[in-house]
């Protein structure tokens with residue numbers, strides 16, 4: 013639960029989790045974190061059999077269609093255990109709606125229907141994939157769409173009693189669900205928020221050479237002051253100087269008193285990029301977009 017002051021220092025105020033930090037580069041939203049990880053570790057790909065566009069588009073659509081209905085089912089089962097301060101935070105700073113069990117109850121039949129409809133598609137797609145000999149939606153390894161569909165399923169299965177399977181239309185997905193769960197979490201070394209901040213301070217952002225400069229005519233120009241804001245929930249604008257923008261990714265530069273110079277990366281779908289005043293802490297960059305453009309080419 014917020015406040016997460018050291019995370020906010022890195023992200024510029026973007027408050028959702030997860031975020032990925034690599035030195036002084038911060039990637040917000042799974043829809044961009046996964047492509048960033050793919051660039052680092054392309055084998056095995058999270059876009060098996062060339063499914064990138066389809067899998068990314070459907071993963072985005074799945075989350076948009078499923079998030080509120082999933083919360084509706086979740087609070088039906090465990091709503092009584094949610095602390096009031098959690099419900100208050102979700103209403104005032106995240107979802108904009110009251111997610112208490114009582115407030116969500118009138119919409120439960122509608123949310124349940126939405127879950128059944130979406131999981132119907134998932135079952136159909138998995139049956140077709142299995143008929144082609146594939147263990148996952150697009151091949152023998154999981155795609156970003158498998159992971160997106162798994163995440164909302166996990167939220168229900170991990171937090172609710174077993175009746176949720178029948179209640180939310182999750183039956184017939186067990187083998188696929190367990191295959192993804194079986195991937196596990198790899199090896200990791202825990203890090204404190206303070207260490208993450210120091211790590212950012214020791215690094216400079218990586219040159220943005222995976223995106224063309226000025227790659228989208230609908231966007232403000234590199235060097236412009238902008239804000240980047242989620243268009244669905246937790247709409248906290250993050251201010252900075254535009255480094256690069258394409259139809260898949262936006263990169264802004266920020267100066268933070270604790271973390272130094274940062275590049276904060278966002279996916280394009282689901283975020284509004286609007287002109288803004290140059291942030292007072294970032295005025296030194298106002299007249300030097302050229303050097304960054306050089307780094308891009």
Ligand SMILES: N[C@@H](CCC(=O)N[C@@H](CS)C(=O)NCC(=O)O)C(=O)O
Nearest residue numbers: 013014027028029030041042043106
């Ligand atoms: N599209 C985003 C959604 C992220 C999201 O909504 N995360 C939730 C937790 S799962 C969150 O941050 N909730 C508010 C909070 O904890 O501050 C993503 O895929 O990263």
